Amino acid sequence: MRSQAMFFQRRAGAALADPQLQKKFAGLKGKFVDSRARAVAAYESDFDELRDAGRDIRDRVVANLDVWLELFEEKATQRGASVLWAKDGREICAHVLAIAQRHGVNKAIKSKSMLSEEAQLNAALSAAGVQPVETDLGEYILQIAGNEPPSHIIAPAAHKDLAEVADLFAATHHTPRKTEIPALTREAREVLREHFLSAGMGISGGNFLIAETGSVALVTNEGNGRMVTTLPKVHVVVTGIEKIVPTLEDFATLMRLLPRSATGQEISNYVSLCTGTKGPADADGPEHTYFVLVDNGRAGLLGSDFQEMLRCIRCGACMNHCPVYQSVGGHAYGWVYPGPMGAVLTSLYTGLENALDLPQASTLCNQCGVVCPVRIPLAELQRKLREQQSERGLRPWSERAALAAWAWVARRPALYALAAKLGVRYLNWLAGGEDRIRVLGLAPGWSTGRDFPAPQGRTFRELYQSRQESKA
Numbered sequence: 341m342r343s344q345a346m347f348f349q350r351r352a353g354a355a356l357a358d359p360q361l362q363k364k365f366a367g368l369k370g371k372f373v374d375s376r377a378r379a380v381a382a383y384e385s386d387f388d389e390l391r392d393a394g395r396d397i398r399d400r401v402v403a404n405l406d407v408w409l410e411l412f413e414e415k416a417t418q419r420g421a422s423v424l425w426a427k428d429g430r431e432i433c434a435h436v437l438a439i440a441q442r443h444g445v446n447k448a449i450k451s452k453s454m455l456s457e458e459a460q461l462n463a464a465l466s467a468a469g470v471q472p473v474e475t476d477l478g479e480y481i482l483q484i485a486g487n488e489p490p491s492h493i494i495a496p497a498a499h500k501d502l503a504e505v506a507d508l509f510a511a512t513h514h515t516p517r518k519t520e521i522p523a524l525t526r527e528a529r530e531v532l533r534e535h536f537l538s539a540g541m542g543i544s545g546g547n548f549l550i551a552e553t554g555s556v557a558l559v560t561n562e563g564n565g566r567m568v569t570t571l572p573k574v575h576v577v578v579t580g581i582e583k584i585v586p587t588l589e590d591f592a593t594l595m596r597l598l599p600r601s602a603t604g605q606e607i608s609n610y611v612s613l614c615t616g617t618k619g620p621a622d623a624d625g626p627e628h629t630y631f632v633l634v635d636n637g638r639a640g641l642l643g644s645d646f647q648e649m650l651r652c653i654r655c656g657a658c659m660n661h662c663p664v665y666q667s668v669g670g671h672a673y674g675w676v677y678p679g680p681m682g683a684v685l686t687s688l689y690t691g692l693e694n695a696l697d698l699p700q701a702s703t704l705c706n707q708c709g710v711v712c713p714v715r716i717p718l719a720e721l722q723r724k725l726r727e728q729q730s731e732r733g734l735r736p737w738s739e740r741a742a743l744a745a746w747a748w749v750a751r752r753p754a755l756y757a758l759a760a761k762l763g764v765r766y767l768n769w770l771a772g773g774e775d776r777i778r779v780l781g782l783a784p785g786w787s788t789g790r791d792f793p794a795p796q797g798r799t800f801r802e803l804y805q806s807r808q809e810s811k812a
């Protein structure tokens with residue numbers, strides 16, 4: 341997926357101005373939020389302790405990533421798999437195409453993989469004469485809709501409604517239009533079944549790689565992951581180097597966090613652990629297994645201010661709870677990863693200068709950090725990105741000048757108090773006796789799509805001082 345992150349403002353504006361899209365977002369609001377809250381409340385033990393344990397596991401991995409990767413390679417190789425390394429999208433495509441060519445593959449079935457989006461793998465496969473077929477229902481919908489990019493990491497077609505899918509299926513499958521969800525899923529199943537049986541290669545991502553066994557863990561709700569990894573004679577796993585967990589026990593801990601944080605489920609419908617190749621006693625499984633372990637910017641985060649981002653287990657909770665994501669949707673962010681985690685990752689992986697508005701796409705309310713199952717301080721990381729943007733002179737001069745002026749005043753308490761007093765009086769005057777300011781005089785663009793609460797009349801300092809005086 342080619343990055344469009346430079347155009348966040350324009351794309352966000354278009355999403356806000358699209359009433360159809362806004363209606364769909366309103367329908368989604370709360371869906372995952374409520375189910376996560378229920379799952380957390382029903383968790384039999386302390387969920388915060390579980391989050392600490394998840395954070396510690398991920399930190400242990402990231403602190404010694406090379407050691408765990410070497411162990412994984414050794415164990416996976418012992419079980420008959422081949423481990424390949426890719427530093428960027430170009431190398432991912434080269435590896436996968438070489439494997440396809442080696443095994444004479446002309447069709448590849450795929451289960452959801454964000455990294456194949458990072459690498460634009462589908463386009464590379466098609467160009468080389470290998471038909472890629474997405475089998476995750478959301479991804480399949482996007483593929484037949486003209487290869488649309490996903491708008492959510494766990495619900496890629498969240499921006500489409502039932503009527504659109506019904507139209508799409510009727511037009512693509514040349515079948516009578518159906519509007520019942522079970523009928524539509526049955527139709528997708530029937531179409532995909534043919535592909536499952538005729539593909540020479542299965543390509544999957546990986547939720548986790550288990551170092552002690554050399555396995556890949558796949559967590560899905562549709563069961564397509566199982567078909568992709570067991571039916572074709574070749575299975576290729578394309579996943580990031582940070583997806584390692586040391587042991588099966590660590591994996592079990594993270595599995596208590598992932599579905600609850602993502603969809604509010606205690607456990608996903610399908611959890612598969614794929615190890616090695618098909619053995620003599622196995623009824624099914626691939627004859628050839630390849631792991632393509634990808635850097636694509638990840639190793640550069642080690643030892644940096646942003647190392648904590650490597651803990652991410654791609655649950656999507658941060659975007660589900662983000663007021664900005666809820667309003668503008670995933671496409672506005674312009675690359676594979678939307679929401680707060682995307683604002684950080686896209687800036688880091690594609691370059692801060694290519695994602696100028698993403699670190700600003702937040703109120704820093706930290707809802708994302710509060711729900712992140714592995715305690716990534718997303719708001720803090722966005723603030724650090726803003727600092728770097730400012731230091732590198734990447735923000736508009738007017739913004740930098742305004743911030744410099746603010747900083748100059750903030751370092752002079754008497755002046756700051758006076759400025760705050762005048763500011764509050766000015767905002768009260770703008771509110772005209774109402775509790776909301778409809779149009780901010782100095783920043784009309786800011787109040788185009790939202791209201792600004794009017795201040796309470798006096799500054800915090802004034803209120804504090806009068807309270808102290810009344811106590812005396």
Ligand code: SF4
Binds near residue numbers: 651656658
């Ligand atoms: S940053 Fe945290 S909340 Fe967001 S996807 Fe990653 S693990 Fe989930």
